[in-house]
Amino acid sequence: MTGDHGQQWPIDEDLTALRERLFQHAAQAGMRGERLDDLLLAVNEAVINVLEHGGGDGTLSISQDDTYLTVDVTDAAGHLDVRHIPRKRPTGTVRGFGLWLMSQLCDEFTIQRIAGRSRVRLRMLLHRSPTGAASPDSVSGDPGPDESWARSEVRSSPANGAGAHVDITHSGGTAPSPQQS
Numbered sequence: 001m002t003g004d005h006g007q008q009w010p011i012d013e014d015l016t017a018l019r020e021r022l023f024q025h026a027a028q029a030g031m032r033g034e035r036l037d038d039l040l041l042a043v044n045e046a047v048i049n050v051l052e053h054g055g056g057d058g059t060l061s062i063s064q065d066d067t068y069l070t071v072d073v074t075d076a077a078g079h080l081d082v083r084h085i086p087r088k089r090p091t092g093t094v095r096g097f098g099l100w101l102m103s104q105l106c107d108e109f110t111i112q113r114i115a116g117r118s119r120v121r122l123r124m125l126l127h128r129s130p131t132g133a134a135s136p137d138s139v140s141g142d143p144g145p146d147e148s149w150a151r152s153e154v155r156s157s158p159a160n161g162a163g164a165h166v167d168i169t170h171s172g173g174t175a176p177s178p179q180q181s
Helices: 015-028 035-055 096-104
Strands: 006-011 057-066 070-074 110-112 117-124 150-154 165-170
Touching: 006 015, 006 035, 015 035, 015 057, 015 070, 035 057, 035 070, 035 096, 070 165, 096 110
Parallel strands: none
Antiparallel strands: 006 057, 057 070, 070 117, 110 117, 110 150, 150 165
């Protein structure tokens, strides 16, 4: 497997510059169209969470290997918890869609709390399977005493994306067996 060394930028109020850097890196990795738009929207949601809820201080890093484009968004506050992830679309509110939306747009979505920091990891397959479904991935290792994690995998039906299935696995639990759409 080959991979790049990635790039990292501080998160600040200049969201346009961050989006442009992310766009350039993802486009060079081969992402196009709706997949690229989905990644940009998911990362935008994660960055806004850092600015509004994560102490306003964080980093965005992006890397890739033969399979995935990976974006890590880390904040300094460390308040994000896996219990904040809605299992279904929030209703009756105009806010609170960010984490749910990230879980819907990305092939893999994880949250970790490590040493007082929160990290959201957003991963997109660079090459989707012929059906358009994300390939299942595994979580290795258990979180330590200072860590918690959640993982979401989204698999959709090949026809039109309807019937999406989301698995969210929390630390301390057993990962659900993959279900077919």
